[in-house]
Amino acid sequence: MNRVWLALTSVLFLLLLALSPWAVALRAFGGKGVLVTLWGTVDLYGRAKALPDVSWLGYFTAFWVALALIAAVAAFLPEMRTRARVYYALGLLGVAVFALEAYLFYHAVWTVNDAAMAAGARRPPLKRYSLSLGAYVTVLYSLFLLAVGRLQLPGGRALLVRWRGVIVPAVSMLLAMVAGAAVVWLLKDVKLPEGGGTLTYLAAKLDLVTYTFQLLFGPLLTASGWFQSLLIATPLIFTGLAVAFGFKAGLFNIGAPGQLTIGAIMTMLVGVHLANAHWFAGLPDGVARAIFLPLSILAAAAGGALWGAIPGWLKARFGAHEVINTIMMNYIAASIFLFMIAANEYTFFGKWTLHMPFKFPGYEARSYEVAESARIPLMVNLFGFQQDTSGAWTGALSWSLPLALVAMVAAYVLLARLELGKRLLAALGAGVLGYFVGGFLPGIPMELSPKLASVRLNGAFVIAAFAVAFYNYYMWRTRDGYELRAVGLAPKAAEYGGVSIAKKTILAMAISGALAGLAATHYVLGGGIDEYRLKQSLPTNVGFDGIAVALLGQNTPIGVFLSALLFGVLLTGGLQLDLQLGISRELVMMLQALIVLFIAAGGFLPRYFTDPILAAQAEEGVQGVI
Amino acid sequence: MSLESLFTAAFLVPLLQTTLRSTTTLLLTALGGMFSERSGVVNIALEGMIIFGALTAAVSAQLMEAPYLAENPGARVWWIPWVAVLLAMVVGAFIGWIHAVVSIKYKADQIISGTAINLLAAGLPSLVLAYFYDNTTASKELVNRLPEWLGFSPLVYLAFALVPITWYVMFKTPWGLRLRSVGEHPEAADTMGINVFRTRYTAVILSGVLAGLAGAFLSIGVLNQFVRNMSAGQGFIALAALIFGKWHPIGVLGATLLFGFAKALAIQLGGGDIMPPTVIEAFPFIITMLVLAGFVGTSRPPKAIGKPYEK
Structure with a gap:
């Protein structure tokens, strides 16, 4: 030093x-x-x-x-x-x-x-x-x-270099906070x-x-604050994973807002119009739920995948850069979105009229309500609580989710000798088993505080957790993921090794888009925008927030999860900031932008932190580097 | 509005005027972007630079005219819009300098650095607006906008005049040659004694100046206030025009005229029942994508673009 x-x-x-x-x-x-x-x-x-x-x-x-x-x-x-x-x-x-x-x-x-x-x-x-x-x-x-x-x-410096994946984001975060402090100092x-x-x-x-x-x-200091932060973090996890997935394959997906929008439209089509269609009216509740909930979730992923695959294809086929195309497709998606839910009647050339059934009557631009069978339950429901007539949340804390988690982890750890794919399947099976067994166990009766119960954290968070696991598994444990990373690191070498860059580009953009599209499950199926509908207030900007999340998390699964949570905390705190000090919540957006800028600049740290080759030399203690 | 009414003077003349106006923003931005990209630095931050330029021009003009308006509502002070334009250029230059420092000195991924500036442009204006106007979406409407000469803002003439000027600077002056060599083969340029870093810094800052100018045109030339997200993707379209125009001033002029026409068509058709406005608004973006897919193969970017120079 x-x-x-x-x-x-x-x-x-x-x-x-x-x-x-x-x-x-x-x-x-x-x-x-x-x-x-x-x-x-x-x-x-x-x-x-x-x-x-x-x-x-x-x-x-x-x-x-x-x-x-x-x-x-x-x-x-x-x-x-x-x-x-x-x-x-x-x-x-x-x-x-x-x-x-x-x-x-x-x-x-x-x-x-x-x-x-x-x-x-x-x-x-x-x-x-x-x-x-x-x-x-x-x-x-x-x-x-x-x-x-x-x-x-x-070995002190080598230690720093080895931890650069944590130090660079942390220093960038700190610098962004200092800059944010300067802005508050000036503007307030x-x-x-x-x-x-x-x-x-x-x-x-x-x-x-x-x-x-x-x-x-x-x-961070209150339980309801944590839940609220998780709620806001849920869509950020999806979009952060989407951007990270693209980065790993050497692609910059700025199209998460558009992919989210198209995912939301698709899930609305399935969750509202297919699930409510009259020829399914006779289905028993349980069956309808078993069909339409997964189908709606898949529709969200498919919509995002489609919207991601198009720029991927344009890049693979014509060499058009994905950055500009994904941005253009954000605007196009926004137009389609408004077209679908802003009005039901459109006139073309003064003659032809198009009638559509998607907009709910009334002044506000919003869709019809999602069918009961396609709704993602709230976390409080999943934990076994119901709201009674007096408005209090009572019930018994169900063992389903905790037991499912324990069973999954236990199976994963105990079956270490199995091949990875089978091991994961077994863990998943154990989780499902745990969930049902837990459902039969008597829960702990208790009443939730109204503040905690008012947080509308929903099951989309569980989907997000699985998405994190999927990203980890797919990118680092499968052959496809290996090839994607190879294309991202050294396209020429990967091609020489027999990987088709064109196919991988389309695949990577499609999966990245699907992850972004899944964020729509939180908003539409999970009631993330206060109602179980598609509304004009759909906050597509979380797609851009995903860039900051991915960079701060250094494109690692756990990093993306933690940085999404961090931004969830900051955005939740931003509400109080507005309330107490009258400082706009946009401060958090500014912090995000600065974090992206500073991480891009390697936290303004010496080059041996950011350059892998110089870092390797520094770790070996080569003279003249430090 | 019937289909026939589209071919009357009452429709076509305003369409032409709007085309020239919407081309101006794109042209100024794209010409600026050309300097940056020809020197080897991708500038996706153009969008953010437009926004910062627009914000600066609107807020500074409003603050400067406030004392005059207090004495005489409706007072016209001729120098105010020009000083505001100058300030917008200065701020554009400053943002360009940030992009330059991060991507040239600290060798950041230029697209990520540019995206960061765009994200900043999405967040910071509301804080500034809240400070001055207790409002996070728009600035106060102002009286002293840019004047109009023969129906067009002076910046419209400037933008079109800049096309031959940039052509001359880029292809007929030693500085232009150096700029292009730095973007094509920085090592060779360095060997010849050209300061790669300084050339790139100048080019990126220049692109910020022009994008800031374009922003000022939007906020105090076309409108009389700053509105949040007022650039609405024009920085990105300008970037596409740059690719479509093969990084050449004449090509860029043609490309921006095409995109400007698409936008003008969208604006002019907006009120009628020819097409739903939501569909029309998507036109410029769809055309941009089609053009990129069709022409990008024949368009060769500067060789060293996007690569930080390692001395």
């Missing part, structure tokens, strides 16, 4: 520690807080009655200054291992002291609240208190010192109390920025 970088980081750390609010004792609606800083209290709220006693904060400040100084000086120690030991010790000490500070702060807050309650207050005076940027930087700096310690030891004013000077202004701005990100990551 370069000494200059270490010194700069230490200075930045001390600067942030000095200027930022260290904690927020009380936060009112609208974001106004009572800030605890190292140099005093800043009351932006203006009506704080009681404050926690943080007189001990000065001692800790002295500790952190000393820590940073020792860290800077330790860089000059001659012996490598001594340096490493010093940094490990400093980092661990820092984490421990941070924990102590956090405990003391919360203890101080609780003391004030308990005292007020004992004195007869109706509600505690301090609410929505939290640590803030000043405290966060201390723990971040400690972790940084631990990393520095590891880097002093042999703060109101200062009377007589507030520059220090107050800086603290208020830093608090605003910190609170912005606290809100964005806020859903």
